[in-house]
Amino acid sequence: KGFTSEEFLDIIGIMRNQAGRYECKASNDVATPDFKYVNVVVNYPPTIQKIQSSETPVGRVGMLQCDANAVPKPEFEWFKDDKSIKGEKGRVKIMLGTTTILVFSNVSEEDYGNYTCVASNRLGIQYASVFLFSDSPCVSQSLWLLVVCITLLFFNC
Secondary structure, X not given: OOOOOOXXXXXXXXXXXXXXXXXXXXXXXXXXXXXXXXXXXXXXXXXXXXXXXXXXXXXXXXXXXXXXXXXXXXXEEEEEOOEEOOOOOOEXXXXXXXXXXXXXXXOOHHHOEEEEEEEEEOOEEEEEEEEEEOOOOOOOOXXXXXXXXXXXXXXXX
């Protein structure tokens, strides 16, 4: 039987930036050195890097964006008022790598509000709030507030 030897590289408290390709080299005075490569993957829970709200008038296309870093790649879900947004009419969820975009094909008054982007993988979960809002201070979800805005504009002139 031949002689074998094992060598280990312990990385205590490994960080995300230490992921990558590592080279192991074995050499002696008898033969040419031998090389093997090991790919080290560092898994970590999602961290939301960027969120983008949208100021969109009624009848236009609106987009909410959420970017998250994670290994393994995060899965995304969108919520409005604690209700999960599925493939509802006029709303489309697009996934581009570690980015999700919620697209409104024709924004209505009912679409305005606070949305929650949820990024998750087997190691954890993170939430972030984004807003779809009107570009006019006098567009509101209630007729009463609209009347107040018009009255204020009239008296300010």
